Amino acid sequence: MTNDELLDAVGPAFSKLRRTSLLEVENPISTKDLSRTLVLNIVLEHTQGDGKEVTVGAVAEVLGVDPSVASRMVTDNIKAGYLIRAASQEDGRRTVLRLSPEGRELMTRFRRHQRSAFEYITADWSEHDRLEFARLMLKYVDSLAHLNERAQVGDTKGA
Structure with missing residues (x-):
């Protein structure tokens, strides 16, 4: 394969990755929880250190979706017990998002699952x-x- 052919193949390869769900290798994650991890990962990443806070608007911005879509995704996570709405420590009028203990546990399971899938897929490397x-x-x-x-x-x- 030439260098140009290799670089041209990257886009289709990314498309295949998006269409392929993670293998059920260890502690399978339900399809519903898999989609929930999109939001949970944003909250987890953006609240680490320095007392950073995440709002529904920030989730919408990072995901590149309409705020109403992000709001429904956040509400689903709250109903599932993975997220908690809390008053901002910076501005009490603002509502921020935090992972619940159940949300943290799901993300820990999800990270283990991702690693297991990576190791399974690349086992012959x-x-x-x-x-x-x-x-x-x-x-x-x-x-x-x-x-x-x-x-x-x-x-x-x-x-």
């Missing part, structure tokens, strides 16, 4: 290839997180 792929995937995701910063730097160069 060398240890070097498995770790290199993991390192590059993390680098890729980190680059995604910094796209806005790069775009803003590019905007200021043209001004």
Whole structure:
């Protein structure tokens, strides 16, 4: 495969990843809970350290969905017992989201499940290839997180 063919194949490969659910390898996660982890992961990631707070609006922004869609997703997590609404410590008029103990337990199970699926899928890879792929995937995701910063730097160069 040429370099161009390899790079052209990346997009379709990502599409296949999105269509493929994680394998039921250890402590299977229900399809419903799998979709709930989208919201729980945002709350978990954005509330770590420094007393950061997450609102429904922030969930909508990160997921790139309408606030009403995010509100329904958050409400579903609350009804399932995974999220708690709380008053903001910064502004008592604002409502923020926190993981409940059940939400934390689900995310712990989900992380174990993800690792088990990765190890199962890559079982016939060398240890070097498995770790290199993991390192590059993390680098890729980190680059995604910094796209806005790069775009803003590019905007200021043209001004």
